[in-house]
Amino acid sequence: MTAPAAPAAPDQPAPEPAGPVLSASGLHVTFAGRGGRAARAVDGVDLEIRPGEIVALVGESGCGKSTLARALLGLVRPTSGQVAYHGRPLDYRSRELKRFRERAQLVLQDPSGSLNPRHTVYDAVAEGRRIHNGATPDEQERVAEALSRAGLRPPERFLLRYPHELSGGQRQRVVIAGALILDPEVIVADEPVASLDASVRGEILRLLMRLRDDFGLAALVVTHDLGLAWNIADRIAVMYLGRVVETGTVEEVLSAPRHPYTRALLSVLPEAGQEPQVLAGEPPDPTRIPGGCRFHARCPVLASGRAEAAGVAERCRTEDPGPLPAGGAADAACHWARAQAAGG
Amino acid sequence: MTAPPAAGATADAAPAPRAGGRRPGLPPTVRYLGGRVLTALVSLLAVMVTSFFLFRVLPGDPVTALTQGRAVTVEQLEAMRRDFGLDQPLPQQFLDYCLGMLTLDFGTSYQYRVPVSDLILERLGPTLLLAGTGTLIAAVLGLVLGTRAGWRRGSVMDRVDTGVALTLWSVPSFWLGLLLIVLLASGAGLFPTSGMSTPGVTGPLNVALDVAHHMVLPVATMVAVVYAQYMMIMRSSLVDEAGADYLTTARAKGLRDALVLRRHAVPNALLPTVTLIFLNLGRVVSGVILIETVFAWPGLGSLFYSGLRVPDLPIVQALFVVFAGSVILMNLLADLVYPLLDPRVRT
Numbered sequence: 001m002t003a004p005a006a007p008a009a010p011d012q013p014a015p016e017p018a019g020p021v022l023s024a025s026g027l028h029v030t031f032a033g034r035g036g037r038a039a040r041a042v043d044g045v046d047l048e049i050r051p052g053e054i055v056a057l058v059g060e061s062g063c064g065k066s067t068l069a070r071a072l073l074g075l076v077r078p079t080s081g082q083v084a085y086h087g088r089p090l091d092y093r094s095r096e097l098k099r100f101r102e103r104a105q106l107v108l109q110d111p112s113g114s115l116n117p118r119h120t121v122y123d124a125v126a127e128g129r130r131i132h133n134g135a136t137p138d139e140q141e142r143v144a145e146a147l148s149r150a151g152l153r154p155p156e157r158f159l160l161r162y163p164h165e166l167s168g169g170q171r172q173r174v175v176i177a178g179a180l181i182l183d184p185e186v187i188v189a190d191e192p193v194a195s196l197d198a199s200v201r202g203e204i205l206r207l208l209m210r211l212r213d214d215f216g217l218a219a220l221v222v223t224h225d226l227g228l229a230w231n232i233a234d235r236i237a238v239m240y241l242g243r244v245v246e247t248g249t250v251e252e253v254l255s256a257p258r259h260p261y262t263r264a265l266l267s268v269l270p271e272a273g274q275e276p277q278v279l280a281g282e283p284p285d286p287t288r289i290p291g292g293c294r295f296h297a298r299c300p301v302l303a304s305g306r307a308e309a310a311g312v313a314e315r316c317r318t319e320d321p322g323p324l325p326a327g328g329a330a331d332a333a334c335h336w337a338r339a340q341a342a343g344g
Numbered sequence: 345m346t347a348p349p350a351a352g353a354t355a356d357a358a359p360a361p362r363a364g365g366r367r368p369g370l371p372p373t374v375r376y377l378g379g380r381v382l383t384a385l386v387s388l389l390a391v392m393v394t395s396f397f398l399f400r401v402l403p404g405d406p407v408t409a410l411t412q413g414r415a416v417t418v419e420q421l422e423a424m425r426r427d428f429g430l431d432q433p434l435p436q437q438f439l440d441y442c443l444g445m446l447t448l449d450f451g452t453s454y455q456y457r458v459p460v461s462d463l464i465l466e467r468l469g470p471t472l473l474l475a476g477t478g479t480l481i482a483a484v485l486g487l488v489l490g491t492r493a494g495w496r497r498g499s500v501m502d503r504v505d506t507g508v509a510l511t512l513w514s515v516p517s518f519w520l521g522l523l524l525i526v527l528l529a530s531g532a533g534l535f536p537t538s539g540m541s542t543p544g545v546t547g548p549l550n551v552a553l554d555v556a557h558h559m560v561l562p563v564a565t566m567v568a569v570v571y572a573q574y575m576m577i578m579r580s581s582l583v584d585e586a587g588a589d590y591l592t593t594a595r596a597k598g599l600r601d602a603l604v605l606r607r608h609a610v611p612n613a614l615l616p617t618v619t620l621i622f623l624n625l626g627r628v629v630s631g632v633i634l635i636e637t638v639f640a641w642p643g644l645g646s647l648f649y650s651g652l653r654v655p656d657l658p659i660v661q662a663l664f665v666v667f668a669g670s671v672i673l674m675n676l677l678a679d680l681v682y683p684l685l686d687p688r689v690r691t
Contacts, residue, residue, distance in 0.1 A: 162687040
């Protein structure tokens with residue numbers, strides 16, 4: 001990745017005029033950790049998901065991306081900061097939360113676990129509608145419609161099946177059908193294909209993209225897999241130790257990564273065609289977030305002296321580069337990258 | 345890049361035909377049922393054989409015990425031995441025993457001189473009444489408390505409920521029974537000290553009330569001592585379920601917490617408890633030997649106790665087989681009910 005694509009390609013779509021469906025601002029989620037130390041799972045995140053847009057949230061396991069996903073759906077209450085739905089702060093009173101949950105749906109990693117083993121496909125898909133609309137005469141019709149939208153055709157053959165009778169891919173389609181029956185505006189998918197066979201992954205990802213294209217569905221896809229993000233996402237946010245460290249369109253971030261962490265992640269992909277850069281140092285621990293730049297202890301740029309050459313090494317060790325704004329412009333929370341950009 | 349989206353999108357959409365895995369011959373349901381019934385019969389046979397030898401290993405000679413303190417001649421002792429069949433060589437006794445068991449002829453009691461089957465039938469009702477009521481109350485109480493504790497694990501309520509249950513569980517039932525008798529029966533005079541009925545009470549309603557009055561203390565003793573096991577099983581299987589993703593999914597769809605518990609968590613957490621309940625239903629017949637003895641309840645438990653003292657071999661042998669047989673039967677029923685409750689076992 002020597003020749004970076006032009007940061008503002010001419011065919012880049014104009015920014016969406018509509019406001020974000022779901023957004024986080026200054027979001028912190030802290031858990032009481034072992035031994036009284038607080039784990040800052042999410043440590044100041046601004047993020048926006050706009051209508052008809054797939055945002056990939058990428059990071060190592062334990063970086064807080066699943067917690068962020070759950071906080072966006074109101075399943076975890078933020079310690080500070082807020083989640084907003086169409087610009088209005090999320091209301092955690094049960095009646096308001098229920099209304100919100102009709103519009104935003106969750107898809108989890110393991111479809112075997114996210115389906116109740118004793119409920120038929122019909123029960124699983126109809127559940128959301130029953131919660132919000134009660135039992136209606138057109139229920140069966142709607143269930144069948146949701147199943148075929150999720151790619152399970154003919155739907156009648158699946159209605160009375162139990163999850164254990166289906167393949168992994170079929171189960172994940174059932175989970176997605178259960179989300180689609182409510183005509184949601186946004187889906188938060190936490191590693192939606194990580195537990196599936198490689199042959200099935202592509203199909204599920206294509207389904208998500210088709211839902212975006214045909215129904216204007218917005219989605220946040222949490223993944224540790226940059227290749228997956230490249231394939232389906234419009235925008236990408238790279239997360240490290242509770243903070244988004246680089247953000248931008250997929251092309252911007254993946255073809256011209258600025259943050260040393262993103263570069264390291266990309267370098268280990270087999271397609272990268274460059275020397276894999278294995279990160280040294282301790283794995284990230286959210287109970288002990290280092291001062292200065294949270295990545296500095298493992299940062300290859302700092303270790304190799306290039307940060308010193310750019311004159312930012314001291315700032316790397318002592319000054320937090322701060323959270324990135326949710327605006328969407330390509331940006332990296334890195335003193336060195338900013339110095340490079342400023343210096344030309 | 346692991347997921348080339350160019351792969352065919354419809355290959356997964358067709359339901360996989362479930363032709364594989366089916367063996368020729370009997371349909372799977374019949375195979376399942378047949379297997380379980382066969383296992384149960386083998387267990388029952390093993391119990392029968394064990395029962396014969398187990399009580400002959402016990403010290404004590406029935407003839408000596410029954411004639412203790414009385415002047416009897418050697419001829420009379422010989423006659424009794426012949427009468428009981430104890431003069432035969434052991435293999436012959438075993439053969440007679442097996443033939444009797446297979447024809448449901450349990451022999452005649454040494455001490456009561458009546459057929460054992462009559463004794464068992466006469467004592468079965470009181471035992472079923474006492475232990476059945478106790479098991480039912482203990483199971484319901486345990487399931488309700490266990491659900492509460494498991495759903496709010498680590499809360500003050502969980503700790504208090506669990507602590508109380510485990511304390512009572514570790515109390516010997518005969519001691520608790522005696523304590524209740526001393527405090528509430530002979531002490532405060534609120535309840536009768538023993539037996540199942542007061543002589544001279546007539547009229548169906550009065551008899552029922554009288555029996556219920558006699559039941560309070562033995563049932564309370566039994567419930568207090570055994571409800572902990574239902575509670576702990578329910579609690580731990582609910583704790584196992586509490587982390588399940590499908591509960592998160594249901595919550596994310598907007599289902600209220602109470603309904604997540606009732607519709608999703610409890611039905612699944614009940615599955616392991618079903619086996620326990622069935623096993624304990626089997627043990628209802630063997631009653632609660634100690635409790636029946638302490639409260640002089642005229643059930644199978646006290647019959648077993650009286651048979652054991654002699655040893656009255658026909659009684660203890662038959663009761664052992666009946667007790668074990670009812671556990672085996674209920675276990676079999678649990679296996680047969682399980683597929684109805686859990687679709688995963690069905691195929």
